[in-house]
Amino acid sequence: MKQESNEFLIVALGASAGGLEPLETFFRHMPPDAGFAFVIVQHLAPDHPTALPELLARHTAMPVEEAKNLTQVVPNHVYVIPPNATLTILDGVLRVATPAEARGVRTPIDAFFGSLADDRSENAVCIMLSGTGTDGTLGLRAIKEHGGMALAQSLESAKYDSILRSAISTGLVDHVLPVEEMPGRIQEYAAHLVSFNGNGKAQSIREQLGAHMGKIHAILRRRIGHDFSQYKESTVARRLERRMKALQIETVEQYVEQLTRLPEEADRLFNDLLIGVTHFFRDPDAFESLRQNVIPKLFAGKGSADQVRACVVGCATGEEAYSICILLREYATAWANPPKIQVFATDIDEQALSFARKGRYPESIAEHVSADRLQRFFTKEENAWQVNRELREVCLFSNHSFIKDPPFSRLDLISCRNVMIYLGQELQQKIITLFHYALRSGGFLFLGPAETAISQRELFETVDKKHRIFQRKESLPRPAVAFPLADIDRPKLPGGAMPESDDRELPKRLERVILQRYRPACVAVKENGDAVFISGRLGRYLELPTGSLDTNVVNMAHEGLRVATALHAPHGSDDAGARDPKTGALADKWQHQPGGHYRGADSGVSVGEPLYGRF
Numbered sequence: 001m002k003q004e005s006n007e008f009l010i011v012a013l014g015a016s017a018g019g020l021e022p023l024e025t026f027f028r029h030m031p032p033d034a035g036f037a038f039v040i041v042q043h044l045a046p047d048h049p050t051a052l053p054e055l056l057a058r059h060t061a062m063p064v065e066e067a068k069n070l071t072q073v074v075p076n077h078v079y080v081i082p083p084n085a086t087l088t089i090l091d092g093v094l095r096v097a098t099p100a101e102a103r104g105v106r107t108p109i110d111a112f113f114g115s116l117a118d119d120r121s122e123n124a125v126c127i128m129l130s131g132t133g134t135d136g137t138l139g140l141r142a143i144k145e146h147g148g149m150a151l152a153q154s155l156e157s158a159k160y161d162s163i164l165r166s167a168i169s170t171g172l173v174d175h176v177l178p179v180e181e182m183p184g185r186i187q188e189y190a191a192h193l194v195s196f197n198g199n200g201k202a203q204s205i206r207e208q209l210g211a212h213m214g215k216i217h218a219i220l221r222r223r224i225g226h227d228f229s230q231y232k233e234s235t236v237a238r239r240l241e242r243r244m245k246a247l248q249i250e251t252v253e254q255y256v257e258q259l260t261r262l263p264e265e266a267d268r269l270f271n272d273l274l275i276g277v278t279h280f281f282r283d284p285d286a287f288e289s290l291r292q293n294v295i296p297k298l299f300a301g302k303g304s305a306d307q308v309r310a311c312v313v314g315c316a317t318g319e320e321a322y323s324i325c326i327l328l329r330e331y332a333t334a335w336a337n338p339p340k341i342q343v344f345a346t347d348i349d350e351q352a353l354s355f356a357r358k359g360r361y362p363e364s365i366a367e368h369v370s371a372d373r374l375q376r377f378f379t380k381e382e383n384a385w386q387v388n389r390e391l392r393e394v395c396l397f398s399n400h401s402f403i404k405d406p407p408f409s410r411l412d413l414i415s416c417r418n419v420m421i422y423l424g425q426e427l428q429q430k431i432i433t434l435f436h437y438a439l440r441s442g443g444f445l446f447l448g449p450a451e452t453a454i455s456q457r458e459l460f461e462t463v464d465k466k467h468r469i470f471q472r473k474e475s476l477p478r479p480a481v482a483f484p485l486a487d488i489d490r491p492k493l494p495g496g497a498m499p500e501s502d503d504r505e506l507p508k509r510l511e512r513v514i515l516q517r518y519r520p521a522c523v524a525v526k527e528n529g530d531a532v533f534i535s536g537r538l539g540r541y542l543e544l545p546t547g548s549l550d551t552n553v554v555n556m557a558h559e560g561l562r563v564a565t566a567l568h569a570p571h572g573s574d575d576a577g578a579r580d581p582k583t584g585a586l587a588d589k590w591q592h593q594p595g596g597h598y599r600g601a602d603s604g605v606s607v608g609e610p611l612y613g614r615f
Contacts, residue, residue: 012038117139
């Protein structure tokens, strides 16, 4: 079926050794007027002209030309990468760069696939053909992340299959099949896209998804054991639409029926929901800020008997966790007796975790890891870089859901980058509170470029706003954390309320009565003196000033108490309670002290005598 839309498919074919024969087969079977554009990214000898355009022109009626810089891509044309070049696409225009202009090691298939994913989204198709090495694996992941389709030549029909095995091992290839069947599969995909997106059908399908979302979440929870109901509905809907397009299913009812009937489809949907694009030192400027502004502080005051503890949440295939390990190991080498380093890396994707534990990455990581770091922390193997044992021993990869499982504790650093963007706002706020709970006093939080902790200023202060680095503050009162963050087992009542039995409510009522009757007068304040919680009768000591509302405890204090009033910051960070400002002893409850002042632990603060004067 000819595709008339301006959003025509662009089909990218990646190949290296043994790639000429499958390319010829592909174009013999592809109609010349299908309405698609084709871009061939072949590993070519850098110092010789290529005869590939002339060779392929014998097998298709479409024009075949060597790609030139700033060429507008049009349908029913074939473009071939030039020798000694890196090829990308932006706004439908090809960009050609020489290796001197391109950064790092040349991985031309990854480079073009990645740019095509950004430029074309679901209208991008990538095909892996015969070849050696691992080029194309990272780019294929980007195509899938943006909703496109991925094909790979069947292993038995390829002269060289290492490039194919690397791609297939991601679990993201939609179809592994003989080359002669690929043109028909692409035409079916294009026809389904036109049908899916045309005549208001896409909007109708999104409305159907909304009506069936609860059932889909229930199936995933039962089959997979993880709950996605707190993910942004738009995120889940896009991935569901992608699965429907890949399966060429017309209605949501048909998809739900298939999801119910075929356990393997639940696995595929789960994998699609977890697709994320990552690489070593992603956002290099952010990692440089982390190296300069945070890493030294993690080691301050620590010796060989201590630990620097970091946690990478949503670690996927491990690149980010190993990147942080490298920064920590580099800094530790300057210490005669450095503290031990422990990095916990967590995810719910066991396939990705297995990949991370092995620590064997495509040679294309050289584009993001400096030559010095490759030599120091990796071993070169055939078509791959292997993470050295010293890093693998530092990194503990575990299957762990930060939504339903209690977190690691006493952490110096938490990195959670490009994970929360897929979650609802309410759950994001709970997660920030959870991170505050898991960090030591003064610990650091490292988020992705579209994520922030600014909305909870009581919990974190900003270290680097641009690069999303925050530092834990002491909170008054200390926020409560309950697990799981998303209560998936109890049914929700209309309006979002949760049913609660009289037996569960009774202890809470008794606690409120006891506190109201017997707890001494007290006030919990922020570090600037603003009151956040008042209990008991404080009329003898505080009064609201006239004029605009002012809840600062110093300004509310009676005139005779203001002169020597002072606030004492909490001592230590890992204690659940406060310390006596004179003795340093932990307070286990609000108590009246000799000299007429109060101290307490419930609020997580220490209060000196001058503040409460003669209570």
